[in-house]
Amino acid sequence: MDGNDLSPEANELTPQPVAYKDRATGLIIFGILTILLGCVAGLFVPLMLFGQMATAKATNVPVNFSAILPALFIYVVLAVALVWLGIGSITARRWARALLLIFSWSWLIIGVVSLIFMGILMPKILANIPTAGTNGKPALPSAAMNMVMVVMFLTLGVLYVILPAIWTFFYNSRHVKFTCEARDPVMRWTDTCPLPVLAICLWSLISVPMMLIMPLVGHGVIPFFGIFLTGVPGTLFYLAIAAIWGYAGWSLYKLEQRGWWIILIAACLTMVSSILTFARNDLTEMYHLMGYPQAQIEQIQKMGLFTGNRMGWLMSLCMLPFLGYLLFIRKYLRRF
Secondary structure, three states: OOOOOOOHHHHHHOOOOOOOOOOHHHHHHHHHHHHHHHHHHHHHHHHHHHHHHHHHHHHOOOOOHHHHHHHHHHHHHHHHHHHHHHHHHHOOOHHHHHHHHHHHHHHHHHHHHHHHHHHHHHHHHHHOHHHHHHHOOOOOOHHHHHHHHHHHHHHHHHHHHHHHHHHHHHHOOHHHHHHHHHHOOOOOHHHHOOHHHHHHHHHHHHHHHHHHHHHHHHOOOEEEOOEEEOHHHHHHHHHHHHHHHHHHHHHHHOOOHHHHHHHHHHHHHHHHHHHHHHHHOOHHHHHHHOOOOHHHHHHHHHHOOOOOOHHHHHHHHHHHHHHHHHHHHHHHOOOO
16 A cells, blocks of 8 residues: 555644744854853953952952952853853754753843843932042033933843843744754753753752852851851851752752752742841941941942842842742642
């Protein structure tokens, strides 16, 4: 019998090819652009080092590289990761498409939140600039300040909203997804975990080295249910948090309910701890314990945003969307 003369039942069981438009060229273009983003991120490392040295020289304060250590770590990791992902996109690897989609969504969400905070903070920061006129320097005109605000928000809007939205739109396309699956038919580690869950896993694992760096930055200072832990107790607490988040992230990657519960309880405890601590202590007290220069603390006090118990409520407000996201991803997990 001719191979085309199959029964209707057999035709229903035969997998049908998925119609899609090949996006290999787009993957190459976005891969090159992603590599360029990684190079830009890498440039921030020497710029921050030179900036720290210039500030120390101008203020006659010893260079404090530990203060910028977390930011340096983020930019180094970001530069390496983006170059690696860009190469993966050029070669149409399915893991690269998955990770770039997570990255672009994270970039977009963080960008929108950052833009909102900048909208709150920048007027307060610029309001203090005219006081430079009291030291023999001309005060900055209000028209110039308005222009600074406009240019800054336009720039941040492009970097934090428009660019990540373009990346998200491209890598979220079904055509891009099917192109990567056709050109990279091997099952990858990103395929074993739904992307919404994988995003939380990656952020949990990335937080581990950040927790290990923090004792080097701020003398082990950390809020703890109404007080600030410092020194050895604070360092041990950071190590415990790193272990908890690392285990929870790995457990969640295996779609275990255990990891989800650990992250949920840890997030709730962090929120309660922040509220209790900053209800009794001002944020500037934490900066004093961390060894921040007095001039920098005074600048923070002038803004007035993080004084009193506002910091605790601000951290809690930021935690609520995270808790909502945890509830959203629970449907992907295995039952006990």
